[in-house]
Amino acid sequence: MTTLGAVFRPQLAPERLRSVVRAADAAGLDELWLWEDCFREGGISTGAAALAWSERLCVGVGLLPVPLRNVAVTAMEAASLYRMFPGRPILGVGHGVQDWMGQVGARAGSPLTLLREHLIALRALLAGETVTTKGRYVALDDVALDWPPPGPVDVLAGGMGPRTVRLTGEAADGTILTADTSADGVRQACALMREGRVAAGRDPDVHRVVVYLLTATGAGARERLEAELVAEGHAPDADLGVAGDAHAVADAVRRLAEAGADTVVLQPTGDEPDPEGFVRFAAEDVRPLLT
Known part of the structure; x- marks a missing residue:
């Protein structure tokens, strides 16, 4: 079954997060996803708060830009969330938007090399391994997590x-695709x-695929x-996103699932007038149509 x-969206003020989390948790939403877009909310801080304010909700952070973090810090923060809230955090990393990385002096000469090195070290640290490595960007000397x-x-x-999508298959346990991805795009990405x-x-058959779906209702x-x-930057009639009632949204979710998505995350427009209502709509109106 599709998750x-x-x-x-981080266009909303951080103080709005609590009411949206409570609404999502009460409505039975599978997952609530947060973004660490520059220069808005931090992903780990909002993720920890969302997990603490909910009882059963899974909380995804998609994604953490790796140029902003030493991999040991990423591992420490991730491990803390996984231990405090077992089974509920979902963390994704990426090479970040290069213009934003340039604004903070963190633009990498080879974003793919950085992402590969970060992923390999991060997965090893979270697996409890002691890591020594000296790459172009990631250098660790006998580092292991205590927890x-x-x-x-x-x-x-x-x-x-x-190239980045192929790398996610090579070095990550799952891939997050943006709302710019059509059903055909999902198929191509899965390949x-x-x-x-x-x-x-x-194992080519064990890899989680998460796809955002731009969604407007009401x-x-x-x-x-x-x-x-x-x-x-798209045409208004581009084959992306969905507008309409729960049946229209559920149909769009099914198309992405049939193309290979394991999880479809409804992404409201930046001017969504009722964020709490949106998560209730996803859980109470769309979810039942997918079972």
Whole structure:
């Protein structure tokens, strides 16, 4: 069965998070996803708060830009969340938006090399290994976590371009695809992930695929969706996103699931007028149509 999530967009003030988390938890939403977009909320801080304010909700952070963090810090923070809230955190990393990374002096000469090195070291540290490595960007000397997760955890990675998507199959446990990904795009991405896993000698059939779906519902839904598509550089009638009622949204979710998505995360428009209502809509109206 397809896992269904929704995004708390960082265009909302941090103090709004608690009410959205409570609404999502009460409504039975599978997952609530957070973004660490520059220069808005921090992913680990909001993720920890969301987990603490909920009882059963899984909370995804998609994604943490690796140029901003030493991998040991990423591992320490991730392990703390996994131990304090077993089975509920979902963390994804990525090479970040290069213009943003440049603004803070963290732009890497080879974002793919950085992401690969970070993923390999992060997964090893979270597996409880002692890591010594000296790469182009990641250097660790006899580093091990005192408090690693008690069991295996998945590390996801975000990707858009073909080389990055292939790398996520090679070095991550799952892939996060943006809302710019159509159903055909999901199929193409899944093929690239599979290539990466085969090349790395990993099981090509074990890899989680998370896809965001730009979603608008209620009054003015079509207009809000088209305005956001245009703002993102797409034609207003691009084959991306969905506007309409629960049946229309469920149909769009099914198309992505049939293309290979394990999890579809409904992404409201940046001007969504009722974020609490949106997560309730996802859980109470769309979710039942997917069973």
